[in-house]
Amino acid sequence: MKRIAVLTSGGDTPVMNAAIYSIVRLAHNKGMQVLGIMRGYSGLINGDMTELLPEQVEYISNQGGSILKSARCLEMMTDEGKAQAVKTLHDFGIEGLIVIGGDGSFKGARSLTHMGVPAVGLPGTIDNDLAYTDYSLGFDTAVNTAAQEIAKIRTTMLSHDRICVVETMGRHCGDIALKTGVAAEADFILVPEVPFELDDICKQIEERQKKGRETSIIVLSEGAGDSAEIAEYIKEKTGRDMKSVVLGYTQRGGEPTVFDRVLAMKCGKRAVELLNEGIGSRVVGIRKNRIYDLDIDEALTEKLEFDYELYEQYLQMTNY
Numbered sequence: 001m002k003r004i005a006v007l008t009s010g011g012d013t014p015v016m017n018a019a020i021y022s023i024v025r026l027a028h029n030k031g032m033q034v035l036g037i038m039r040g041y042s043g044l045i046n047g048d049m050t051e052l053l054p055e056q057v058e059y060i061s062n063q064g065g066s067i068l069k070s071a072r073c074l075e076m077m078t079d080e081g082k083a084q085a086v087k088t089l090h091d092f093g094i095e096g097l098i099v100i101g102g103d104g105s106f107k108g109a110r111s112l113t114h115m116g117v118p119a120v121g122l123p124g125t126i127d128n129d130l131a132y133t134d135y136s137l138g139f140d141t142a143v144n145t146a147a148q149e150i151a152k153i154r155t156t157m158l159s160h161d162r163i164c165v166v167e168t169m170g171r172h173c174g175d176i177a178l179k180t181g182v183a184a185e186a187d188f189i190l191v192p193e194v195p196f197e198l199d200d201i202c203k204q205i206e207e208r209q210k211k212g213r214e215t216s217i218i219v220l221s222e223g224a225g226d227s228a229e230i231a232e233y234i235k236e237k238t239g240r241d242m243k244s245v246v247l248g249y250t251q252r253g254g255e256p257t258v259f260d261r262v263l264a265m266k267c268g269k270r271a272v273e274l275l276n277e278g279i280g281s282r283v284v285g286i287r288k289n290r291i292y293d294l295d296i297d298e299a300l301t302e303k304l305e306f307d308y309e310l311y312e313q314y315l316q317m318t319n320y
C-alpha cells in the first residue's frame, strides 16, 4: 500500500495519540503515506483529513486526547453513510484504514473491508469491555487515575468520618471499578456483574461503625447504579454523613501510563503490518502478554468474562 489513513472514534482515551505516533512513524518506514482523518467516521464521510508527517507527531505520545479528535457517528451505521465513506477513501486514494475505537467503531471497519477497503481496528476504549483483548488502550491509565483520586478522597473522608460513593466509568462493564477498587482497598465494590442489595451494604456499614470504622469508600461502576442516589439511600437508612463523587472524564484524560503507551505503540505496529500485507477486517489486541490479531466478527462475538476470581480474592482480603 502507498497511502493509508487513521481515525479515532467513539469516546476518546488518553493513549490514542501514542497509537497515532507509532502508526505514522512505522508506516513511513515502510514507504506509506498516512492521512489523519478528523472526528472519526464523520470526517471520513465529509472528507476532512490531512497528511500526517513523522515530524508532526513528535512528542504527542504522552498527550491525552486525540490530535484527530474523536466522535460517535450515527451516519456510519447507514448504507448511505458507508457508501459515502468508501467513496471518500477512493477519492483520496486511500488503500487501507486504521480505526482506533471500541466495538461500534469496529463494525464500521468490518463494513469498509467488505466494501473493498481493508480496515483494521485497535481497541481504543478505557472500559476494557472488548473480550478478545486482555487490555484495551487507555484502561491502565483510567484505573491508575481512579485509584489515585480515591486515595485523595479517602484522606478527607477519614478526617470527617464520612462515607463516599465513588463512581467510575465503564458503561456496562465493571472492570474499571473492580481493578480500581482492589488497588485502592475500597471497602465495597459495586459492579453490574455481581448482584447486590443496598440494605446489606447499610448493615455492613453499621457493623463497621460498631468496630470503630467510621469511614468507608464504596466504589461503584456506572453500570451498577447512580452514586448520588445510592449515597442518599444509605444516608436515609443509616443516618451517616454520605458523599458521592463521579470521577467522570478525569479517567479519560491526562497523561497516559507507560504501560498504555507501549501497548498502543505495539498494537499500532501490528496494524501497519496487516495493512501493508493488504489484510483488513482484523482487530489487534494483547492476550497472555502477546500482541495478536483476530477477525473482527470473531472478536465481536467473543463473550466478555468478568474477573470473578479477583472479585472473590478482594472479598477475602477485605473481610476484616
Ligand code: F6P
Pocket (backbone or CB within 6 Å): 011, 102, 125, 126, 127, 169, 170, 171, 222, 252
Ligand atoms: O466508552 C467510554 C466511555 O467513557 C464510557 O465509560 C462512558 O459511559 C461513556 O464513554 C461516556 O460517553 P460520553 O463521552 O458520550 O459522555
